[in-house]
Amino acid sequence: MWLSVYNTTLFHRKNQMFEFIPNRVPEFPLKKFEKVSGEAFFVDENLLVYPIEGFPDQDICDASKEAIQNHLLKYSAVSRILQQRQTIELVPLTHVYYAYSGKDYDYFVFGRENKVHTTKYPSSCSIL
Incomplete structure (x- = not known):
């Protein structure tokens, strides 16, 4: 006669994250x-x-x-x-203001990767 006993225990590990980013520049x-x-x-x-x-x-x-x-x-x-x-x-964030063809524009450069974000830019502008 054989008696086999198996005990199974499960462990779950879960990371919980909370992120807070102060909103200093509402346009970004x-x-x-x-x-x-x-x-x-x-x-x-x-x-x-x-x-x-x-x-x-x-x-x-x-x-x-x-x-x-x-x-x-x-x-x-x-x-x-x-x-x-x-x-x-x-995380670096730079707000850049410039003028092109007599109109004022702006864009943001952010992160160590120097990503660019803008909401409007001239269609013929080649700097972005």
């Missing part, structure tokens, strides 16, 4: 930032991280506090938090 669509990279300015990684305090931009401090509180409230009761990381990434 924030969705464009998803396609470019920046430079990591601040990285904090630990079992649990603390909210950022004393950063010159108070919106960043508030977003950090809100993200950490929401993460703890939402996930600590139903799952085990293995690690947290918060990063402040600097």
